[in-house]
Amino acid sequence: MTPQQARALLGLAGPFDREELRRAFRSRMGRLHPDVNRNRGASDDAMALIEARRVLDGLEAPDPVEADEADEAGPEVPSRREGAQSGRPVDPDAEPRRAWPLGSSVMVAAPPDETALWLVDAAYRLGAVTFQDLEAGLVEATVEFVGGPTVILTLTTQGRAMGNEGLACTEVFVSMEAWSTPPRPELPDAGAVAELVAHHVRHAASDLAP
Numbered sequence: 001m002t003p004q005q006a007r008a009l010l011g012l013a014g015p016f017d018r019e020e021l022r023r024a025f026r027s028r029m030g031r032l033h034p035d036v037n038r039n040r041g042a043s044d045d046a047m048a049l050i051e052a053r054r055v056l057d058g059l060e061a062p063d064p065v066e067a068d069e070a071d072e073a074g075p076e077v078p079s080r081r082e083g084a085q086s087g088r089p090v091d092p093d094a095e096p097r098r099a100w101p102l103g104s105s106v107m108v109a110a111p112p113d114e115t116a117l118w119l120v121d122a123a124y125r126l127g128a129v130t131f132q133d134l135e136a137g138l139v140e141a142t143v144e145f146v147g148g149p150t151v152i153l154t155l156t157t158q159g160r161a162m163g164n165e166g167l168a169c170t171e172v173f174v175s176m177e178a179w180s181t182p183p184r185p186e187l188p189d190a191g192a193v194a195e196l197v198a199h200h201v202r203h204a205a206s207d208l209a210p
Contacts, residue, residue, distance in 0.1 A: 001048075001051050001052060001055050002055070003055055003056060005052070005055075006051070006052035006053075006055040006056045007056065009028075009048060009049065009052040010024040010025060010028060010049070010052050010053070010056065011024055011028070012024055012056070016056075018057075021053065021056055021057065022207070025049060025052075025053045025207065026207065026209075028049055029046065029049055029207075029208055032045040032046055032049060043113070043117070043134055046117055046208075047117075047120065047132075047134070050117070050120060050121050050124065050208075053207075054124045075126055075127075075143065075145055075146070075196060098110070098201070098202050098205040098206075099118075099197075099198040099199075099201035099202050099205065100198050101191065101194040101195045101197075101198045102171075102194075103190075103191060103194070104173070104174055104175075104190040104191055104193075104194050105158070105171050105172060105173050105174060105194060106155075106171075106172040106174060106194050106197050106198045106201060107169045107170075107171055107172075108169055108170045108171075108172055108201060108205075109168075109169050110169075110170060110205070111170060112137050112157045112170045113134070115137070115157055115170040115172065116134045116137050116139070116157060117134070117204075117208060118201050118204040118205050118208060119137075119139045119155045119157070119172065119201065119204075120132050120134070120139050121200075121204035121207065121208060122155075122197060122200035122201045122203070122204045123139045123140075123141040123153070123155065124141075125200045125203070125204070126141055126143045126153065126196070126197070126200060127141045127142050127143035127144060127153065128141060128142045128143075129141045130142055130152070137156060137157030137170075138154070138155070138156050138157075139154070139155045139156075140152060140153065140154050140155075141153045141155075142179060145188060148188060149178050149179070149186070149187065149188070150178075150179040151176040151177060151178055151179055151187060151188070152176065152177045152178075152179050153174070153175075153176055153193070153197075154174075154175045154176070154177070155172055155173070155174060155197065156172065156173045156175070157170050157171070157172055158170070158171040158172065158173050172197070172201075174190065174193055174194045174197055175190075176188070176190065176193065
């Protein structure tokens with residue numbers, strides 16, 4: 001998708017900042033999200049909006065140099081000790097009940113189809129999405145950790161489960177494979193990566209909520 005196509009999809013004709021991009025995205029997602037739009041192809045429309053926002057995010061930000069440097073840097077390598085605090089602190093304003101780590105999995109307080117949309121958006125925030133199958137609940141992304149390995153991150157919905165306080169949830173299994181030839185580097189801690197994924201799922205849930 002080109003920036004011009006993304007602008008047209010989001011209705012952004014002139015200069016814009018991050019907040020204007022966010023408002024345009026949320027306004028259109030509120031009409032096209034599969035939860036409110038029962039037309040065939042609603043998931044494809046929602047995915048197109050996610051892609052449009054990804055294309056435009058940071059394009060005309062107040063400090064494009066800073067945004068570019070952040071994009072190039074990628075996520076920090078998390079460790080079990082540091083977890084989500086390693087450069088990606090949990091947003092206290094996010095809704096923690098929407099996603100939280102459980103071992104090497106992530107529990108998401110949403111049905112599988114909505115969880116799949118959130119996972120795609122979260123994967124874009126972490127790296128480059130290389131494969132997605134919303135019906136199968138499968139998302140793969142190549143993620144390059146700062147000072148660490150590049151991995152193929154696979155996020156797979158495992159169906160319904162019961163979460164904290166009896167909440168009906170979708171469990172997401174998080175797995176990694178090193179993207180390199182032997183000798184393969186040591187992978188980041190799986191539990192800490194699950195914390196990182198949960199953090200971005202919470203942000204995706206907030207942005208994609210209709």
